[in-house]
Structures are given as structure tokens and as C-alpha cells.
Amino acid sequence: MIIKEERIGDQRLILGDCLAVMPLLDTFDAVVTDPPYGMGDLWRGGGGLDKKSSWKFNPKEAMQWDMNAPSFVPDIVQGRKAIIWGGHFFDLPKSRAWLVWDKGLGNFTTGHSELAWTNLRQPIRNLRLCPNVMTPTGKDGPKVHPTQKPVEVILWCLGFLPDAQTILDPFMGSGTTLVACHKLGRAGTGIELDPDYFDIACKRVDEATRQADLFVEPAPKPTQEVLL
Numbered sequence: 001m002i003i004k005e006e007r008i009g010d011q012r013l014i015l016g017d018c019l020a021v022m023p024l025l026d027t028f029d030a031v032v033t034d035p036p037y038g039m040g041d042l043w044r045g046g047g048g049l050d051k052k053s054s055w056k057f058n059p060k061e062a063m064q065w066d067m068n069a070p071s072f073v074p075d076i077v078q079g080r081k082a083i084i085w086g087g088h089f090f091d092l093p094k095s096r097a098w099l100v101w102d103k104g105l106g107n108f109t110t111g112h113s114e115l116a117w118t119n120l121r122q123p124i125r126n127l128r129l130c131p132n133v134m135t136p137t138g139k140d141g142p143k144v145h146p147t148q149k150p151v152e153v154i155l156w157c158l159g160f161l162p163d164a165q166t167i168l169d170p171f172m173g174s175g176t177t178l179v180a181c182h183k184l185g186r187a188g189t190g191i192e193l194d195p196d197y198f199d200i201a202c203k204r205v206d207e208a209t210r211q212a213d214l215f216v217e218p219a220p221k222p223t224q225e226v227l228l
Contacts, residue, residue, distance in 0.1 A: 002021055002024065004198070008202065008205045010181070010182065011178040011181060011187070013172065013201055013205065016191060016193065017193055018193070019072060027080075030082060030083070030168070031084070032157055032158065033082075033083075033085070033168075034147055035070055036171070037147075038089060069089055073090045074091055074092050076170060077092070081161055082117075082118065083099065083118045083160070087118075090117070095119060097118045097125075099125050099156075100113055100125070101113060101114045101129065101149075104128045104130045105131075118160070127156050145174040155184065158180055158186065166188075167186055167189070168189050169190040169191070171192070174204060176204075178201065179204055182205065
């Protein structure tokens with residue numbers, strides 16, 4: 001059931017349960033998503049409401065949001081290319097094509113790197129990018145979702161899917177995947193169950209479409225760094 005829908009440029013944003021919504025949609029070239037990992041009981045900060053933090057959500061809400069990992073994630077990738085952040089928390093097939101986001105800072109109390117499972121035919125790839133792109137003065141603005149990725153990380157992901165013109169994100173969150181799709185001239189569809197995050201995603205995608213960029217941004221060139 002689609003509770004609400006917004007179309008902003010080539011991006012389609014849907015409020016609803018992705019299990020109920022996905023059967024109503026057309027096929028897609030690829031899935032790029034970041035589902036809940038079921039790790040909410042392990043949250044020990046890493047964000048907050050103080051003035052110095054760029055994270056604007058309540059940590060208690062973050063814990064509740066991430067308490068259950070959806071068991072149907074493996075079903076989403078059937079028959080299409082897929083990039084699933086936190087894929088090591090799900091029962092997905094073996095893969096040699098993992099993507100590694102190396103945050104480049106060894107003094108974080110949170111994870112120093114994050115992993116994305118893919119079913120692509122390639123070796124492991126690594127991106128080193130400091131997450132301070134989401135500080136209040138950074139180009140992504142303040143972080144508003146517990147597992148929000150920098151837009152540059154998702155642009156990097158889409159660079160491994162050069163032929164995928166239609167992208168599905170069934171766990172849209174704050175809309176980063178659709179912002180990246182807009183920047184690359186792709187058509188993205190995002191589904192989000194939480195109405196507050198849905199509104200945030202609509203705002204972010206709308207702001208992206210209003211930017212006076214004369215040219216669509218190229219995806220960061222996929223490269224591999226030596227992992228020790």
C-alpha cells in the first residue's frame with residue numbers, strides 16, 4: 001500500500017512498507033540500499049543532540065530504529081544487480097565483490113570502516129573518505145539519519161553500475177540514494193516507512209534538484225586501494 005507519493009524530477013519517493021509497495025512497482029536495473037542491521041542494542045552514542053554534534057536525531061530513537069534486521073533482504077536482490085550496505089548482517093550469497101568505505105580515521109568510537117555486499121563480477125574495492133563531509137559546515141549538511149551515508153559514497157557505488165538507469169532503494173531513509181541518482185541523471189525510486197524520514201528525504205531531493213549545476217556530476221572513479 002502506498003500511503004503517500006512524491007515525484008521530484010526523475011526521482012520517485014514513496015511512503016509505505018516496502019514489502020507491500022515493491023510488488024506494485026515496475027522492474028529496476030539495480031538495487032542500492034542501506035537497511036537496518038538489527039544492531040540497535042549495541043548503540044553507545046556516536047551522535048546526539050548537543051550543539052557540537054552534526055547528528056540531529058535522538059540516539060534513543062536510533063536504537064529503536066535499528067532493533068530488527070529485515071529477513072527479506074536476500075529476496076530483494078533476486079534477478080538484479082545489488083549493492084547492500086551492512087550485507088554481512090544478512091544471509092546473502094558469497095561474494096568477492098565487497099565494497100569497503102574506509103573512513104580514514106582510527107580514533108573513532110564507531111566503526112572505522114563500513115561494508116557493502118554486492119553481486120557484481122569484480123574484486124573487492126575500497127574508498128577512503130573522511131565522514132566529516134556531513135558536519136554542519138560540510139557539503140552534505142548535518143547528518144539526520146542514524147546510518148546516513150555521504151552522497152559521495154553512494155555516487156561511488158553507482159559508478160560500479162554504469163548501465164543501471166533505474167535504481168530502487170527500498171530503505172530510503174534520508175534520501176541519499178535518490179540525491180545521488182539525481183546528480184548522475186538516473187531515475188531513482190525510494191521507499192520509506194517512517195513519515196519523518198520520508199519528509200526529510202523529500203526536502204533533500206527537492207534541494208538537490210534546485211541546485212544550479214549546469215552539468216551532472218560524474219561518479220567518483222572506482223579504484224582499488226591495497227588493504228592491509
